[in-house]
Amino acid sequence: MGDGTTGPGRPRDPDLTPRVLAAALDVYARTGWAAFTLDAVARQARVGKAALYRRWPTKDHLLFDAIEAHTQPLVATDTGSLHGDTRALASALLEHFLYPAGWVTLRIEVDASTEPATFARFHEKIVAMHRDGAERMVQRAIDRGELPSGIHTRSFTEALYGAVLMHALSMTQDQREQARHEVAEHVTPIVDFVLAASMTRAALPD
Amino acid sequence: MGDGTTGPGRPRDPDLTPRVLAAALDVYARTGWAAFTLDAVARQARVGKAALYRRWPTKDHLLFDAIEAHTQPLVATDTGSLHGDTRALASALLEHFLYPAGWVTLRIEVDASTEPATFARFHEKIVAMHRDGAERMVQRAIDRGELPSGIHTRSFTEALYGAVLMHALSMTQDQREQARHEVAEHVTPIVDFVLAASMTRAALPD
Numbered sequence: 229m230g231d232g233t234t235g236p237g238r239p240r241d242p243d244l245t246p247r248v249l250a251a252a253l254d255v256y257a258r259t260g261w262a263a264f265t266l267d268a269v270a271r272q273a274r275v276g277k278a279a280l281y282r283r284w285p286t287k288d289h290l291l292f293d294a295i296e297a298h299t300q301p302l303v304a305t306d307t308g309s310l311h312g313d314t315r316a317l318a319s320a321l322l323e324h325f326l327y328p329a330g331w332v333t334l335r336i337e338v339d340a341s342t343e344p345a346t347f348a349r350f351h352e353k354i355v356a357m358h359r360d361g362a363e364r365m366v367q368r369a370i371d372r373g374e375l376p377s378g379i380h381t382r383s384f385t386e387a388l389y390g391a392v393l394m395h396a397l398s399m400t401q402d403q404r405e406q407a408r409h410e411v412a413e414h415v416t417p418i419v420d421f422v423l424a425a426s427m428t429r430a431a432l433p434d
Numbered sequence: 435m436g437d438g439t440t441g442p443g444r445p446r447d448p449d450l451t452p453r454v455l456a457a458a459l460d461v462y463a464r465t466g467w468a469a470f471t472l473d474a475v476a477r478q479a480r481v482g483k484a485a486l487y488r489r490w491p492t493k494d495h496l497l498f499d500a501i502e503a504h505t506q507p508l509v510a511t512d513t514g515s516l517h518g519d520t521r522a523l524a525s526a527l528l529e530h531f532l533y534p535a536g537w538v539t540l541r542i543e544v545d546a547s548t549e550p551a552t553f554a555r556f557h558e559k560i561v562a563m564h565r566d567g568a569e570r571m572v573q574r575a576i577d578r579g580e581l582p583s584g585i586h587t588r589s590f591t592e593a594l595y596g597a598v599l600m601h602a603l604s605m606t607q608d609q610r611e612q613a614r615h616e617v618a619e620h621v622t623p624i625v626d627f628v629l630a631a632s633m634t635r636a637a638l639p640d
C-alpha cells in the first residue's frame with residue numbers, strides 16, 4: 229500500500245498527511261496566499277521537501293487539502309426558539325473569530341478579492357455554508373410561527389453575521405483573549421438588536 | 435533642498451515619493467504583510483532600491499507612510515436626517531468595499547491579528563475613525579429628536595458596518611463590479627433593517 233512517501237528501508241510516517249495539513253493551515257493563517265510556499269510548510273511540518281512535492285505538486289493543491297481537512301461547518305443548532313437559535317449561532321460565530329482559526333476564513337475572503345480564480349471555490353463554499361445555515365434557522369422560525377413567511381432573510385443574515393464580525397474586528401488582541409470567557413455577554417446586545425429589527429416591517433420585502 | 439534622493443549630475447525626481455507610496459499600497463493590497471518587500475515595491479515603482487532604502491530603512495516605515503498618505507476618512511455626512519445620514523454612510527462604506535482600496539482596510543485587520551505589535555496603531559486608528567463618525571451621526575439624530583438619548587450606539591454601528599461588509603464579502607468579483615453602478619439599490623434593505631432596530635427598545639441599554 230505504498231503512497232509515494234515510503235521506500236525501501238525507509239520507515240512509514242503514518243501521520244505525515246495530518247501533520248503537513250495542520251502546518252499548511254498554520255502557515256497560511258500567519259502569512260496569506262502570497263507568502264505561502266511549500267518550503268515554508270515543509271520546514272514547519274519537519275517533512276522533507278521531496279515528500280511534500282510528490283504528494284502536492286503545487287501550493288494550490290496543498291492549501292485546498294488543508295482547508296478541506298480543517299474547515300468545520302458552523303452549525304445553526306435547533307434550540308426550539310428563534311431567540312435561542314440566534315444566540316447559539318452568534319455565539320459560535322464570535323467564538324470562531326476570537327481564535328486564530330477564524331482569521332483563516334477572513335484571509336480566504338481577502339485573498340479571493342485579488343486571486344479570484346484560485347479562491348473562487350472556497351469563497352462560494354463559505355458563502356453557501358453560511359447562507360444555508362441561516363436560511364434553515366429562519367425557516368424553522370417561520371414554521372414555529374415566530375416570523376412572517378415573507379421575511380427578508382438576507383438582511384437578517386448580513387446584519388447578524390456582520391455585527392458579530394465587526395464586534396470581533398474592533399477588539400484588540402488582548403480584548404479578544406478576554407472575550408473568550410465572556411461570549412454570552414458579548415453576543416447579547418447584538419442578538420437583541422438584530423432580532424428587534426426582524427420583528428418589524430423592515431424585515432419584509434416591499 | 436536635497437532630500438537624499440538627488441546627487442551631483444542626477445536629475446531630481448519630484449514625484450518619487452507619491453509614486454513609491456502608491457506602489458507600496460498596491461503591492462500590499464495584493465500580497466499582505468508577509469510578502470510585502472521593499473524590493474517588490476522598488477520594482478513596481480521603477481525606482482532604484484538604494485533610493486528606497488535611504489528613505490525607508492524598513493518595510494514597516496514604508497507601509498506606514500503609504501497607508502497614511504492614501505487613507506481617506508469615511509465622512510459621515512450631515513444630510514439633515516438620520517435616514518439620510520445612514521444611507522450616505524452605508525453607501526460610502528459599500529463603495530469602499532466594491533473597489534480594491536477597501537480590501538486594504540481588511541488586510542490590515544487580518545494582518546493585525548497575527549502581527550499585533552506592527553499593526554496595533556493602524557487597527558486603533560481605523561476603529562477610532564469609524565466609531566467617532568458613527569457616534570457623531572447618532573448624536574446628531576439625538577439632537578434632532580429622532581433617537582432617544584440613551585441609544586446603544588455600539589450595536590447600531592456594528593450592525594450597519596457589519597451588514598455592509600458582509601454584503602460585499604458575499605459577492606463574487608463580477609457581482610462587485612456590477613454593484614458599483616447600483617449602490618443605492620444594494621444599501622436600501624440594509625439601511626431599512628438597521629434603522630428599524632434602532633427605533634425599538636433593543637437599541638436602548640438595559
